[in-house]
Structure formats: C-alpha cells, structure tokens
Amino acid sequence: MVTSYIPLNLDECLKILSDKQVRIVAGGTDMLIQNRSHTSMPIGFKSDVCYISNIEELKKIYEDETFVYIGSVCSLEAIMESELVPELLKNTILEMASPAIRHTATLAGNIGNASPAGDSLVPLYLLDALVEKRSIKGVSKVALSDFITGVRKIDLEKDELITKVIIPKISFTKSYFKKVGPRLSDAISKLSFAGAYKLENDLVKDIRIAFGSVNVTVVRRRDLEERLIGKTKDEVKKMVSEIVDWYEEFIKPIDDQRSNKEYRKSISLKLLRSFIENIE
Amino acid sequence: MKDISISINKVDNEDKCSGKAKYVADYKLEGMLYAFTVRSQIAKGEILKIEYPELPNGYYVVDYKDVPGKNIVKVIYEDMPVFTTGKITYLYEPISLIIGPEKQVLNDLLKQVKITYKEEEPVFEWTDSVVHYHFDKGLGEKAFQGLEKVEYDYKTSYQEQAYIETQGFIGYPEKDKVTLLGSIQCPYYVKNAVVQALGEKEDNVRVIQATVGGAFGGKEEYPSLIGCQLAVAVKKIKKPIQLIFEREEDMLVTTKRHPSRVHFEGYVLDNKIHGLKAVVGIDGGANIGLSGVVLSRALIACTGAYKIDNLDISGDVFRTNTVPNGAFRGFGAPQMFFAVEMFFEHVAKKLGIDPLEFKLNHLAKQNDFTSTMGIFRDPVLMPEMITKVIETSDYLNKRKEYEKSEFKGVGMSLFFHGCGFTGSGEQNHIKAKVKLKKDKDKVYILIAAVDMGQGVKTSFRKLVSHILEIDIERVIFDNPDTDFVPDSGPTVASRTMMIVGGIVARAAKEMKDRFDEESFVVEKQYVQPEYIKYDEATFKGDAYPAYSWGVNVVEVEVDKDTYQVSIKKTWSVYDIGKAIDERIVMGQADGGLAQGLAYGYLEVMEHKQGKIMQKNMTDYIIPTAMDMCPMETYLFDNPYAFGPYGAKGVGELSLIGGAPAVAMAIEQAIKRRVFKIPVTPEYIMELINNGEN
Structure with a gap:
C-alpha cells in the first residue's frame, strides 16, 4: 500500500519530508509516466508519495532588484503568462509538451526530473538559475548546474524540497532558443540549443551558449564563453569555425529511438555556427 | 430530391462527443476476470520448460492445451497458432493467458513465470522467401532487349496504425454460446476463426462489435488471434473475461505495415x-x-x-x-x-x-x-x-x-x-449477404459493416433513407452482432460503400416497391459484374x-x-x-x-x-x-x-x-x-x- 500525503502548507510539507520516506510529486507529468501501471490500476509508486501542488506559498512568482523568484509548484502555463519571467524562458516553455501538460507540469519538476532532454534546463543553465531548497533545518541556495549532478541525479536530501527557482535579472542584446524535436508539438527533444549575448558599442560584454540532449546534462562552458568576452562582434564572428571546434569535444550525444548521434552532433554545432554568424 | 452528397451531421457525433458511446473497456460485467498475456522473451527458439507460480484460488492459466479445436488462427493463410505449442518465432509471441479477478495479482504472477528456452539465432535478413509471385505483360523481358536501362531501388519502413483505442475484447458465456464483444473491423472473421479454434458449431459463437476507436486495418485480422485466445479461456473458465492491451503491449506485438x-x-x-x-x-x-x-x-x-x-x-x-x-x-x-x-x-x-x-x-x-x-x-x-x-x-x-x-x-x-x-474475391471468398428489415415504421439495416470512425453508420442510414425517401431517424443501424446480421464481409479494402452499399441499395429499391407492406425482410447477395475475369495464379x-x-x-x-x-x-x-x-x-x-x-x-x-x-x-x-x-x-x-x-x-x-x-x-x-x-x-x-x- 502506498500512502499519499497532501500537505496544505510548507511547514506541514517539510515536517512530512523530515518524518517520512516519501517521493515528492509536483505536477506529476513525469512521475506518473515513470510509475505507470495497467489501466484502471493505481499508479505504481514504489514508495509513499507527497503531493505538493496544494501549497499556496509555492505558487508565487515575484521579483526584487536582482532576481525573479518562481515558486516550485507554479505551472509552466502560469510562468509563461507572468510578465516577470525572461522571454527566453517563456519561449522555451511554449515549445514544451502540449497545452494540457503545461497547465500541470512545473519548472521545479523539470529540474527535479533531471532528464538530459529537459527543455527548460537549457535556458535555466544559460541564465545561471539557482535552486532554493528547504528543509525543517533551514534554507539554502545552489546553482542549478551544481544541483543537477548526472542523468536523473540531483543534489537533494530526502528531507529537502525545491521551493523556488531563482533567475538572475540579466539583460541581453539578444537571446535565442531552438528546440529540435521530432515534431512541432508534444515531443521530446532530439537536441536543443540556447544562446544569448550582450553587446556594448560592438564589444561582447557577455555571451552564453548552452546545449541540451547531447550529454548527460546541459552543456555550458563558461571557460569557452570567457574567451570571447571583450572582443568585438566582428572578431567573434570571424572566429566561428574555431568556436565550433572548441565545443565539438563536449557534444557527446547518443543513438536512441528518437534520433542518432551524428545528427544530434552535427545540428547542435550548426545551430552554434548560425548563432555566432548572426550576432548583430 | 436533394443531391445525396450534401452533408448531414454524423449520426454518432453526439454519443462520441458526450462520452456516451461505449467502447469495449467501458463494459464491466459482473464477476468479470482479467486476462494478461504471457509472452516469449526471445525472438527464436523452443520453450523447454515453463514454471508458473502457484495460482491463488480463482486464477487460471490458459494455453495451447486448452484449445478444443484447431490451434491455428483462421485467416487467409493459416500459419499462426492461437497459442504456441513451444516454438517461438518472434519476440513477445503469446504463450498463454493468466486470468483472474485482480489486476495487481495478475501483474505479480506474470512476473513470476519462469520460462527456459533453447535459443536459436533469429533471422532478420530478408532471405527466407515464403511467398513468391511472378507475372509478365506483353513480351515480358524479351521486350527489354536493346533498350536503354535505367534502374533505381526504393525502400519503405514500418508504419503503425496508431488507433486511439487499443485492441481488446470481453468474452462471456451465454448458455451454450461463447460471446465476444470487441473492438474489431470484421465480426465474421473473428467468428469464423473462433468457430475453428473451439471446434464448435457456428450457432455457438457470437461476435458483437463495440464502438470502435479507430482501426486503419490494424483490427482486420489481428483481433482473430486474441479473440480465439479469449474464447478458449471463456470456454474453459465459463466466466466473463476482459482482454484489453495496454498501449505499449499493443505497439510491440500487433501487426504493422510491411516494410x-x-x-x-x-x-x-x-x-x-x-x-x-x-x-x-x-x-x-x-x-x-x-x-x-x-x-x-x-x-x-x-x-x-x-x-x-x-x-x-x-x-x-x-x-x-x-x-x-x-x-x-x-x-x-x-x-x-x-x-x-x-x-x-x-x-x-x-x-x-x-x-x-x-x-x-x-x-x-x-x-x-x-x-x-x-x-x-x-x-x-x-x-x-x-x-x-x-x-x-x-x-x-x-x-x-x-x-x-x-x-x-x-x-x-x-x-x-x-x-x-x-479479382473474383468477392464472389469466391466473401459472398456478401445483406438484409433490410421493415418493421412497421422502422427500417433496419442488417449488415456486418463496422463504423470505426469512417462514418459507415451515417452514410448507410443516409443511403437507405434517400432511396426509400423516408426520414433518416426511421432507419436503424446498430453495431453488428453475428446473431442478427448476415455476413456482408469484412470492413476492409475500400469495399464497404461500393460493394456492400451497392447490395444494400438494391435491397432498398426492392423494399421501396413493397413499402406499403407492414413488416418484411429483403435479402440480397453480391452479384459479380459479368466483365470480371481474373486469374489469381x-x-x-x-x-x-x-x-x-x-x-x-x-x-x-x-x-x-x-x-x-x-x-x-x-x-x-x-x-x-x-x-x-x-x-x-x-x-x-x-x-x-x-x-x-x-x-x-x-x-x-x-x-x-x-x-x-x-x-x-x-x-x-x-x-x-x-x-x-x-x-x-x-x-x-x-x-x-x-x-x-x-x-x-x-x-x-x-x-x-x-x-x-x-x-x-x-x-x-x-x-x-x-x-x-x-x-x-x-x-x-x-x-x-x-x-x-
């Protein structure tokens, strides 16, 4: 028998996490699939579960001077409708799943699932997003890129809950997300790419590049980005082939039922090339 | 009179949009058991030994030994067993059914079945030709001599029907009968296959079509296989049993378009x-x-x-x-x-x-x-x-x-x-029959054609009402039930309106001439146009x-x-x-x-x-x-x-x-x-x- 807990506020939830051995379910759109069983049978959870989607405190989106805070049970649809959320993330969400799933699924869930094909992870890595975790012992923040430690592996203790996704407010000259899925809607990515840059007087002040579905986690290389900062846009554009070569070794996709590694790699690098060539 | 092409609302719109339409999974019969399929985990070989876990009371295993008739599914070419006798020819080939009242228990039992195989090297290359055809026209290859040759090769791969509703049946005993209610295109294909597998009299097998959620050919011959399996189980256990595939099971094991x-x-x-x-x-x-x-x-x-x-x-x-x-x-x-x-x-x-x-x-x-x-x-x-x-x-x-x-x-x-x-398939194999019954102010269309979403119920009622010049509400067309409708053939081959509709139209014209009679039946059979002469060989x-x-x-x-x-x-x-x-x-x-x-x-x-x-x-x-x-x-x-x-x-x-x-x-x-x-x-x-x- 599986016991279901449905806490109505955060304190109650943290207490349950502390006292019991439970799996956390937010929107459930991945959890239900992963634990599916026969039609008209209960979901095949292998442990007790805690449904957090009724916790009002986690449904807020707000900002201060430096960050936008997204509560961990905000639906993707709610995030897409918020005026506070960066366009890059909204554009990404628009390409995720289907409207029905977007009304239930959460951003924190996409993070917690830590799939190599998690679409929202790509812009979130690019935006240097942070994850706020809470337990009855207290609260901590960790960079998303440290939070996700491998395929479906995250840095979350059993008594901890993701409470917020925190996005630094950054302005870019241009930001860009491209999902390459097998069809235009309701599909898991073959690969995805996000790029953003900030120019001041033709000088590159900031440039960020991230790839999804081509390695165990999102590929983002700050060391390579830093080599470009301070150069003029024309200098960067002239380096395009060199830049593509830098990234080549980090794009390590696999063959699976959705695509093959040759395509994933080649198109990822093509999107990078096209992004650099189109810096304006 | 209005041109027949002018559209009307589909007659099943309301039932389907409101959720009233009953698909096979919507039927819950009292005391109904569930059937899960035990499948091979290898692509080729022999089963040496099967060890089933101890079955709780009220749980059953049904396999080839329970097939009272011929252990072969009757389709055009008969080479598929109802249950394998031990030879495995593809991955997930059905071996037996485990049947009982609780799905959870069945799920656990299924995991405990231990099968020992003698594995053989499976063949995936296209080397084992089992049907070969050849024909010429004109001078055949003699005409090719001296001409410029241009050659190319083309390839196509699988396609999956991807019907919304997966394959499924409910079977239950009715006195001496075994009755199957299913998501099917061809009620009589299933009936004839079950008659053979059970070795029963025709009267003792009844097949009823439930509302069908898509088929695309996928429910032409495949339902005959699981229909036979389920009928064998009903015959043995004498209780209502449901056999409905999960989506993944359906996609892994059912027929696809030939590469x-x-x-x-x-x-x-x-x-x-x-x-x-x-x-x-x-x-x-x-x-x-x-x-x-x-x-x-x-x-x-x-x-x-x-x-x-x-x-x-x-x-x-x-x-x-x-x-x-x-x-x-x-x-x-x-x-x-x-x-x-x-x-x-x-x-x-x-x-x-x-x-x-x-x-x-x-x-x-x-x-x-x-x-x-x-x-x-x-x-x-x-x-x-x-x-x-x-x-x-x-x-x-x-x-x-x-x-x-x-x-x-x-x-x-x-x-x-x-x-x-x-060719002469209609005349030689199918021999389609239809009936139109007038009972006071209603007319009943009695055919085995299945509405799987393509609109047969609407178009046939429209056809008959148009010919009889009566309101469409007076024309009744229920889902076919082999106890009541004659064999008008399978719902396949783009034949339903042209062939079955053609016979129904003839019947309706005759009915129209006798329309002042209160109650009567018109029966008609397919007549092949004289010009058709075809040699299959x-x-x-x-x-x-x-x-x-x-x-x-x-x-x-x-x-x-x-x-x-x-x-x-x-x-x-x-x-x-x-x-x-x-x-x-x-x-x-x-x-x-x-x-x-x-x-x-x-x-x-x-x-x-x-x-x-x-x-x-x-x-x-x-x-x-x-x-x-x-x-x-x-x-x-x-x-x-x-x-x-x-x-x-x-x-x-x-x-x-x-x-x-x-x-x-x-x-x-x-x-x-x-x-x-x-x-x-x-x-x-x-x-x-x-x-x-």
Missing part, C-alpha cells in the same frame, strides 16, 4: 518506358497471414497510374523473426506508389525531361490495359484532375521557382486505388471492378539548419465516383492524407533484434495539428455503374499519394534524390552530405 524494398528497371526508347522490371520484397514478419495478398496488391500497382506495355514483375514475402505484419489502410499500395512515383520522377530527371510531362505521356486512359491485362473500363479523369490541381496550387510556377531557390519544394503524386477485393484479367483516382500536390519548406520539414499546404483532387456524404469523404481525404504524409516524412518505426524501438505514443511520432497544414480538396464525380449512386472506394485512396508527394517536394527542396521513406531530418542530412541530384 518493403522495390528494385525497378525501366527500359526506355524515345523518352518512353516500354518495359518495366520490378523485383519487390516485403517483410512478412514471423507469420505469413495476409502478407501474400498485400504483396499481390502491391505488384498489381507496379505501373502506378501509367500504362507500360511490357512487364516482368516478381515479388517475395520474406519471413523474419519479427512481429507479424498485416493489414493497414492502403494494403501494399502505399509502398508501391511511393516507389513507382519516385521512379518516374527519377527516370525523367535522368533523361532530362520534365517529370510531369514524362508522367503525362505515360498516363493510363479509359480502355487501356492494366498491369494485369484487365481494362480501365470507366472514364479516367486524371488529365482534368491534374489541370485542376495545377490551377489551384500554382504548381507549375512554384516548381520552376523552387528549382532556383533553396530549401523550398513542391511535389505532385498521381495514383489510384483498386476498389474492393482482388497468373495475375491475368481485371484485378479490380473499379478504380478510384487521386492527385496530391504538397508544398514544403526544409529548415536549412536542422533539416526539419514543414508542410505548407496541400492540394488534392479525388475521383471516388460519387460522395455519399461530402463531409465524411472530406474527413477521409484529410485524415488519409495526413497519415500518408506522415508515412512519408515523420513516422519512424524500427526494430532492433526483433524489438520494436518506438513502443509508445511518445516515441512513435504521428503528426499533431501543429504539424499539419491547410488542405484544399476537390472531388470529381465519375459515377460507377455498380456502386450506389455511383460511389467507389474512399477509405484507402487518400493515404496513398501523401508519401511520394512529400518525398518529391523534399527532393526538390534539398536538390538530392530521395530513395526511401520516411524522409527524416537524419536522412536529409545524410543526403545533403553524400546524396546525388
């Missing part, structure tokens, strides 16, 4: 193909089943919509240790029309001629001989249809313009579909009583970075004789084309060591509304003498042209020759890197 390979050699003189050699192979999977018929229908279509005087045509069904392939909307034609349309395109390009002009020069006309020396007896409207599609799509200008541009393309496919069974004569024709134009754009294809718009013209309801035909036109286009560029299904890799709707990509485009469709009336109001076949035609048209459009967009479908971005990348123009 194909076609080698063409065209023999050319003065820019005309005078001779054609074709060597065709299809992958039958582990059982032959309907594969021979699929192959023969593919071979008959080898010249496409064209006339070629000399043919040397051969083909094989290869047996492999993979999931058995079977019926799917189009039944061999989609594979062959892809190949032949691409071949004409490629030969024209090789000869330096405009492909459309080349195709028009070969187009079949009324009174021309078909590939099997039958005759296209009815007017062929293709020239007018092509003119219409060119006018509405601006094909000629686009074709010219996109030759100069990059990543945009337009393609046109020309095709037909032979309506009904091949030699492929000689009229293979079909009539042909429906079509033209598709498809415009695409290919993303220059990702090679993703987007379909901008389609234009289609169809000659289906006469539409019994225009909106229903338009639904078939749009749905069929979407399925055909997706076959051509989107739907990837492959097996790895006999295991289907795309086993759910997440991984098997069918188009969403976002992927499809505006579709402009026109119908040309061309009444067929033996169809009701002139109606010919509709259901399959609209699927056939999609794949070649989209492949040709992509070919133009990427300036590389396309030789296989689906034309995925991965394949486009390969072509851009290594292909030829």
